[in-house]
Amino acid sequence: MAPRFVTDPDLTEELVAELVECWTEVSNAGGAVGFVPPVTAAEVRELALPTFARCGADGPDHLVAGFDETGRLACWLVLADAGSHLRAHWRWVLRVMVHPKHQGAGYGAHLMRAAEEAARGLGIEALHLTVRGGTGTEGFYARFGYTEVGRIPGAIRLVPGDDRDEIYMVLRL
Template identity: 55%
Template sequence: MALTFVLDPAVTPEVRDGLLDLWTDVSNAGGAVGFVAPVDREVIRPELLKHFTAMSEGRARLLAGFDEEGQVAAAAFLTFNTHRLMTHWVWLYTVMVHPKHQGRGYGRDLLAAAADAARTLDGIEAIRLTCRGGLGLERFYGSCGYKEVGRIPDAIRVAPGDDRDDIFMLLPLT
């Protein structure tokens, strides 16, 4: 069964809690979404609130994927550039599919929905994202049309002695 993607869903308590649970579960399953396991909802909450603040200020948009039960199963944030020379592309942040839904093509569906959403935004010609090296994420994003455009070796410290590359990827929309 496919997910239903919604750009800018109402942030109800259910959506807020669903995003907290999603982000926590993805992090604890080893997902590269800004945290290293183990984490709990209270560690994630301040970061989610930063995303909500950006949304309320018009600097970011939420794309959420809902499963057949109406639960948040996937999400990503499209964030606008504020620099006047870079307003023609958006960042894609915190790309997540719940572990229980992985392996069904929902990640590809999420990225396709993000590209479709970005195409509806005035003047947006590309999406940029970064991903953590060492997990094969660049191959996944590459298979979805993104091109690696830069890499900073050992920029992400997952743990002492475990540094990963910060990989920059770009998806032209035109």
């Protein structure tokens, strides 16, 4: 069953707790979403709160959240403003994640389609994202029409001695 998607849901305390829990679980399962495991919910919350403060109908960024059949958060991402009026026609796709209990069920594909639909509804012409090299996720995004436009070798340092490429990908809408 496909998740039910909402763009810019009301960020209640309960939803923020679910978002932080999902982000923590995804990070600790090895997801490339800004942390290296192990990470605590408190550490995630420190980055999450400013991220969510920018989201909403009146904010520069937009949260796209998918809910499972029980109404619980299953997956989410942020369509982030590019930070310049010269780039108002595109958004960064950030923090793409599917809760580990829903991985492998197609939720990621549904999430990417929902992001594209939300972006079109906002009048956005292109979506950009970065991928951590060595994860193989660039193939996932390519399935949805994203193309690699560049990479910076060794830009991401997980730990000393483990540097990864940062891969830039674009989808024209």
